[in-house]
Amino acid sequence: MNVLVLGAGQLARMMALASKPLNINVRAYDVGSERVVDPLSLSVDYGDLAQGILDADAITAEFEHIAHDVLAACEQSGKLFPSSQAIKTGGDRRLEKTLLAQAGVANAKHKIIANKFEFDEAIESLTLPLIMKSALAGYDGKGQWRLKDKSEAEAIWQEIKSFIEGDTSGRPQAIVVEQMVPFDREVSMVGVRSKTGQTLAYPLTENHHSKGVLSVSLAINEHQNLQAQATEAFDKIANALDYVGVLAIEFFQVGDSLLVNEIAPRVHNSGHWTQQGADTCQFENHIRAVCQLPLGSTELVRPTAMINILGTDSVPHSILEIPSVTLHWYGKGKRAGRKMGHINVCGSTRTELISRLTQLSTMLPNADFPDVNEYVSTL
Template structure:
């Protein structure tokens, strides 16, 4: 039995444990808030501190990219950390991420790195409006972002950014990346996996819809072959450059026939949760297979699938559970507004049946708790039916 230590004790570590159990993998999680190693599903069970967790583990991985650098250094010194600390740090710092994309020759939005007022002014002079400013560190789910649509807003936005940087408690100096906003057709993501031997496999592209800066719905259906190939090429360029091991997600803006990288996530990803019911091998199992040196599982989609995030709610109507193919995954969290509490996966034998079932689900769920879902589902059904 191989022992895996996951840095982070949230829902992703939980789902890795559930996927690893049938493979006879023993998964533990390091809770960065308490500095204790716990069971990912039953955190009441404690197994000591990080030092003990590293000693007991055969391999160490991470469920999120904002791990303290000193923790990463200790784990990497053990020779057990996969992916590498470089890969994890790159996913957690947009400045490093942009440098990686440029080094790989991967298309992405025009951007400037902001570390001073002079940089801020130069970005406004160089980039076309509108511009989005994103914190280099600690920004996720729409947090740490500012949108400049009119030059008259510049002074107020800079004052906010300056205050944000000054209040940062990160051990690494905070900064901001300015990006020229992309008039994209849709947002898509690719989740893939790379093994220790360099073999890669990717899942089908998913279309993503966000509400309030947080992922609301992901839909996985067959994509155009040329788009899938383009995304897979980007995945190989990035993972080969990083000598990456494990699952990595890439978020793209689709502009016509071109994919522009928005950001990468060196871990299992929210937009890949559909793989639990829609793919031969789910992303969580494939991540564990990769870091443990096991053969990769098939990433083939077995049926069109949609994932719906449950945000700030700790229940859904029982009527939803009566829908064919619906599966619910709760994260065992205390209810809090906007918090990711769980997700729903729903499938169909083809794209039309999926669209019909997603539309049924949207009309059962509370419209206030799932904003925009009904509109998205109705548009999806209209597109598929036409």
């Protein structure tokens, strides 16, 4: 069986690695070169998109911002999972907000604006502070502005105006203006839905971000009330999209309640811990779903944490002396801020995990992992 992944980055790579034991071959469509390649080597050329679609038994995606003509060609084949509409929804915050309203899932108060009149109106109708996010092309903290005082409004509008005018997506750009949520922490859920409608959810993870980019994810399965809320939201969203595959939802925790921050129609950075912390990792479960194979268990088998490796291509080899530490490199060239790999660490209990995570954090260079040690010390 052959699966074509739209996108040739680290998520396609990890899907390919997880698929090998199932005797499933994964190829990746590189949106830059417009060629189908081996996601593990990137050097083997299997032809263009048309050939890739012809050779594939199933087609999926590793990111949301895919050209609509590419999605249309894949959807026409009847092999694309999840649907093009689901992928587009994850890549356009306007569609995402509409989906959340239709599914009856709580999220932050917001307005959608595209001009100065709507910008001013949003400031008057919502309570400051506000966060403003581009509807298209924003990720890892990019395409975002924060307004804390009305005196800053004109300067921020000028930045937004330039951003909108400079957009090259070929589609109308807009800004989602959200009332900032005074959250206690950020959590996320990765779940999977089969073509027949079966849904399974992994445990909620607690997420720590550094400069808008995920730094650490912690899976310990301690909050059953929140787990139930997140699972209900996952089912509502996945069913509304008639979704097939792995879907991630990021939440704000406010007291004992969850508000959806955003969704990602794909395998997700905050689910990398599943490689060592679950019987069936998110990558294998995504492939199982799109290939219409039985889904695997999403139960937490041991408390696990994931640390992102950002902008560096080396870590001390001594970290591998710590029991249950696993290193995952993506085979990328070093670039500031780039996701180069991740480290998973596990323990048989929460206490053991925190002990190993603390030891690991003290061994990592502070220059490359600036606030990991500080975050771990709060656990």
